[in-house]
Amino acid sequence: MKLSKKAEYALRAVVAMARSSRTKPVPIQELSEVAHVPVKFLEQILLILKRGGILQSKRGVGGGYQLLKQASHITLAEVVRLIDGEFVPMSCTEAVAADGSPGGTCECGQQGGCGLGRSFSDLQHVVNEYLESQSIQDILQREQPDDVLVFEI
Amino acid sequence: MKLSKKAEYALRAVVAMARSSRTKPVPIQELSEVAHVPVKFLEQILLILKRGGILQSKRGVGGGYQLLKQASHITLAEVVRLIDGEFVPMSCTEAVAADGSPGGTCECGQQGGCGLGRSFSDLQHVVNEYLESQSIQDILQREQPDDVLVFEI
DNA sequence: CCAATTCTCGATCAAATTAGTCGAGAATGA
DNA sequence: TCATTCTCGACTAATTTGATCGAGAATTGG
Known part of the structure; x- marks a missing residue:
């Protein structure tokens, strides 16, 4: 009766992104360090969040992930449902x-x-x-x- | 993010026992049929509930399990916590x-x-x-x- | 005392889930 | 063209879940 680690990590990642006032995308590598989530695992997670319309991504130098919506318009339910159902x-x-x-x-x-x-x-x-x-x-x-x-x- | 089958079965079993107006103990076999729970699995579950102070048991002919408390004094929390923590x-x-x-x-x-x-x-x-x-x-x-x-x- | 009944309990097991890794590949920007 | 960064499918190891098995101990009736 608890969230999966995946969902917990997803929430941590989204919160970390929302915390930053930076307008540039955040690379997975960096997010991994701040949110304390294994890089390759986080990779999977961010992809799901992207497909779910919470994040957008950009490849190449200066690329990374960014929130697609305001923090006040993303609910815990939305994130959890995407990952754990x-x-x-x-x-x-x-x-x-x-x-x-x-x-x-x-x-x-x-x-x-x-x-x-x-x-x-x-x-x-x-x-x-x-x-x-x-x-x-x-x-x-x-x-x-x-x-x-x-x-x- | 859900109860284990074990907890679900435990609840079903306790509810089934509470439903019965019978004052004699109910054998596992019979309870298994009424609650739709595999006998040997139910066995484990009832033992936990007994050790947790919810049920009492009696061996031999005419034996079985009985609630130790009134249905109104057993909470979902109590049952679930015993099984799933x-x-x-x-x-x-x-x-x-x-x-x-x-x-x-x-x-x-x-x-x-x-x-x-x-x-x-x-x-x-x-x-x-x-x-x-x-x-x-x-x-x-x-x-x-x-x-x-x-x-x- | 014997046999049938019923709980007790530890061991074992297969399948599913979880948590995480790997490596190749595609897009992007300098 | 090269470094960077996301994309994505496959793979794996460990754990948990959902059971099953079989021997044994207590109890009752005859």
Whole structure:
């Protein structure tokens, strides 16, 4: 019941990019150092974020990655969903439709959604709403200024 | 980012036991059928729940498992924590103390807790509070009476 | 005491997932 | 043309997950 390292690294990378006031692209190599993420692993991650419309890239000298949107318009949910997929706490939540109406049959054998499915479906919504509510900008504002590592400009 | 099958099965088993009005112990075999969980796997699970103080067992003919507490006094949190351990959404939340005071150094390199750690620590609390708030009795009340399978008495 | 029943428990196992690496290649700019 | 930097598919090692197996110990009924 936790984020994958990949998602955690993705968040770290996006936060690090948002922290920098630099307008030039950041090479993977440099981002890797600031965010404490293995280079080749970060490579994969940034590619996913790019395909997901969060970043843009530029090749060659002076190239690297840049945020495509403002930090205040990128939510935790967006990043996490791209990497780890939707948060689904257990199999039976899938049988419960958004409006609570009966869906398919749960793996547990009951039809129209079981009590556990309903309860965990509520949890799913609580979590999603929280992740949607938090932007990368919000994260920056909760950092302690004295301990933060920023790119050199 | 989801419960293990083990935790899901544990919840199903506890809910099934709570559903039954029977006062005699339920054998693993029977529980396995009602809860749709493989017998030998369920065996392991029930043992954990027993050691965790949720169930009691009795051997021999007429033996089986029984809830040790009322359904209204068993929370989802209790069951899930026994099987899957504490919900910790990411590594950096560990560096944030319960009161928000600076803890150790995150894996991300920052000291006194990073912004991500603080935000996910909040999520952790939201989730824990939800799971603590929901009892097995609450789950029973959300079942649809017509579709539920109960033990024969 | 014997046999059937039922829990106990450690070992083992296959498949899936996770975390991370490698190396070749394509685009870009100087 | 060369250095730089992203692109991308393949690969691997370790871990976790989801089970299964089999021997054994307790309990009850006869």
